Amino acid sequence: MSYHDRRDSDPIKPSIHEMEASRSWQQVPQNEEDITSYNPYTSQTQDLGYSASASVETENSKDNEGQMPLRQAIKLYPKVAGYCLAMSIPIVGWGYDLVIVGAVVGTDSFLKDYGEMIHGKMDTPGNWLSLWLGLPPAGAAIGSLLGGWLQNKIGRKFTLMMGTLVSAVAIACMFFSHIPEPLDTKRMLLTAGLTIQGFTVGIIRGVCVTWVSENTPTALRGSAMALFPVFTLLGQLIGLLVTLAINGIEGNSGYLGAFGSQWILAVGPLILSILMPESPAHLIRTGQEERAIKSATRLYAPKINPFSQLERIRATIEEEKANTASATYWSCLRGTNLRRTLIVGLASIFPPLFGMELLSNANLFLRSMGMESTPSLVFMAAGVVAGMFGNAIGFWLLSRTGRRNMIIPSMGVAAILWGAMGITGFWSSEALTWVAGGIMMSVIIVCGLGAWPAGYAIVGETSSLQLRSLTQGLASIAEKGFSITLAIVLPMLFSRDKAALGAKTAFVFCGTSVIGAVLTWLFVPEMKGRSAIEIDQMFEMRLPARQFKGLKLQAHQVQESAPLAMQQQYA
Template sequence: MPNYEPYRGEPTKSADIAPDYVELETTRWNSVPQEDQESTAYDPAQLIERTSTRSTKNDMETQLPLGQAIKKYPKIAGYCLAMTIPIIGWGYDLLVVGAITGEDSFKADYGKLIDGEMTIPGNWLSLWMGLPPAGAAAGALLGGWLQNRIGRKFSLMIGSIISAMAIACIFFSHLPPEPDTKRVVITVGLTFQGFTVGIIKTTCLTWVSENAPTALRGPAMALFPTFTLIGQLIGAIVVYAVNQMGSKNGYLGAFGSQWILVLGPFTLSCLMPESPAHLIRTNQEERAIRSATRLFGPKMNPYSALEKIRETIEEEKATTASVSYWACFKGSNLRRTMIVILANVIPALFGLELLSNATVFLQSIGMASGPSLLIMIGGIIAGMVANGIGFWLLSRTGRRSMTIVSMGIASLLWGAMGISGFWSGPALAWLAAGLMISVIVVCGLGCWPAGYAIMGETSSLQLRSLTHGIGSVASQAASITLAVLLPMLFSKDKAALGAKTAFVFCGLCIIGVVLAWLWIPEMKGRSMIELDHMFEMRLPTRKFKSFKMETHEVQEASPLAERGA
């Protein structure tokens, strides 16, 4: 490990900076009093003394173009990319488990003879649709708590191990002779699979949002919807292949392939460094130094990075009495938690639940099954491309404007689709398909990746894992609600609204625009300690973008400075 010498208060000249580093920031790492040290040894003047050069330098760092930020932080960029690998498995599970229930060989083993054909009983189908999201909500809550107890690294490992066991339960559920026993076993497996998805997803979101530098945090979080779509694309291809096979081996192959995808998060949990923020918060400083060295060295000084984390955590400790779910709803954290909840339900508001079930919906308004599956695959590819562009846009455009504008356009597209539902004809289904793909593209360029960036920037470091857990519960609750309601709206034997179902999402998008305008501040380019200060000030939403704050203002807010004074 490189031998870094911490800054001890001597003036540093530009010529004295070691050539091994792109930069060497000043740090008071050894001068900050620890819990067992006297605060009199601490000089608050070192906190207040900041030059305009340092402030300008920080501004330049937060506004780095995406390419330069990746070059400056190559290891962190690589780890952030690796943390999206488990999300491929999540997207794959979302599509495969839902689509495989319509496959003939699966219905032959798990179905019941109704009106002369094998069909999955409606009560079991409802359980298979509702229990995995419910399990994911429970997993998110447990995952938020578990991360604060054993860390992000081991939470991901535990989630991966339980996931492998759940896949085994799903895979071998065909062995019992009685159909009801088969259904019970696969129901248990699907529920626990959803549970592990909640743990794994929350852990990955927390790790990336804690460790990505300000210039990379938004784009890094935007990778999550992109890799979700990659998983869904792989799942769509697998489902298409299964439909061609027409035997038990088809759906067993689809279930068994989930073991391959779970190897990714398990291997990652063995190799990844623990989050330095978690280690600092739990007073594991030696491990924090080793972890930061793996993430930042040799181009960056890890002591400087750890000092920024320490400053943020110490300031948050002054305003947060305890690290608990209840603390997320107290004081300024209530506002932050509500913003994270809104960011999590943005996909539900712009219609992702209907878009994910495009095959069933398009068939209900007259499209054949073959073209509807191809439309779904085309929509996934279009969404991947749009989210890829959105990943780049987040480094240049504000999250607030991306969210409001894209959801406004989506409301117009859904409105046009709803109006088309007053007519009938063979072209209606194709028009609906085109408008649905347009919604995917517009939201992929805006509110979908922006929502993930907002999730990663809003909560405090102290409560980040818990806040992500609450946000995931809100997301799953919205998904469950829409999963139950949507079939009742467009099915021919229920409300039979057809394309007029789009009016629901037209209204939800308008609600999303209003809530985003009222609640979501512009946080692009803001460091974690800046955001802590701005939320504590109860700064109005629309003043975040123009608010100016010098570095010394943040430092003077430190509780350590007050003690030392």
């Protein structure tokens, strides 16, 4: 039974205060009347087609929000765009953490306090190093899983606040771990801090992805999700710069400064958790209608009628509730939701598939091939900058072209580049080592233009609103599991005391890139320009992936009027 066949759902009713406060929405410039006026007798699907053009929209116009240019969409939804940008602030901390831990444990000052003499040289024992590199992503996977459940219980806003506060405790464990005298106590305290920090990163990242994906309009959704890889790389770049700075500092001040700097990065998410509006979709789903009106007003008014936006969110959630009785992890693995969860899981592992694990450790990899330390660090920094450049263009491309058109070609080109690099591994020369570094930079640019940002867009739009936070948690398990596996296997392949494959390691990612392109062609549908309710309906129809793009859905003739917008119209 569809939402439009039911008559028993209670309408969302604005209070007298809210109706009085909303009178200003009717005072709009003449050239914006076509995008702000609302006809309560028009169907909700027709209401989806707000036009950002100044010309009057005709009844038969087929223009819809999904085809709106990015610049025009930002102008129409300035507050939403601003909050999406703000939600990227915690992602900087995530990128920073990815770099800083691996960099700090190799510094001389750190080894003096936490290392031991191995074969006449201060070094970190392999078992402790494995724990420090492996437990943070494992903690992040658990944090994502718990965070997905917690978001549905206490909301996105308070989950972000909780994750940030626990993060501050984790940073304290790392910062003060040098104080105890026993060496093993120092190491255990540091291990606990790193694990808890990974746990909080999983929670915080899950909140940001969920909030952005469920509150951005169709025209902004893909580009907004593409901000995450850009700001992840920005955090990594900051981490690299901090690493270069602390290398020249004697004593423990260097690594303590690196650990303590994470407190500074935690301030932004804490302030954001206090100031941000709660997600209207979460509030509607949990029956908090008055709070939903206030949040929607902060996000959409005055250019967009927040009441009509809430009606659209409500229609989608009620449709989903008719098909999914409760929001649980088990629900994500049943019926059509299983297909959607698998697609989100596939999109989340695009970075490991195109070689992000090797690219993130480019300095270690290139050093194993004989490159000096400084050039290898320069290559890594250049790769981060190149990735930011590629993702910045990918941010714009997502508003212009489809997800499949970005993923499949970029994965294909990445496979060719990795294959070429693997072939160079059959010879040994210093020049070919530099060629390998150049190819790795090319891969990150190509995938930054396509698979990386497009993967985030798919993660943000595929799951249902009701199960979004839970699906993100399951997808994170897949991503972290894949990443941990590669983190263990890759050093065995390229290390000089192990397989010593050198550039031939690239053949692994030549194969995984091909697999990613093929799986995308077979299973990932094109959802660009589709509203949440349209995506729900196409999955319910069990359409093959390659039929999504060409399907023309009939407009729903909504039988119920939109009570919020109707009362607003005559307030």
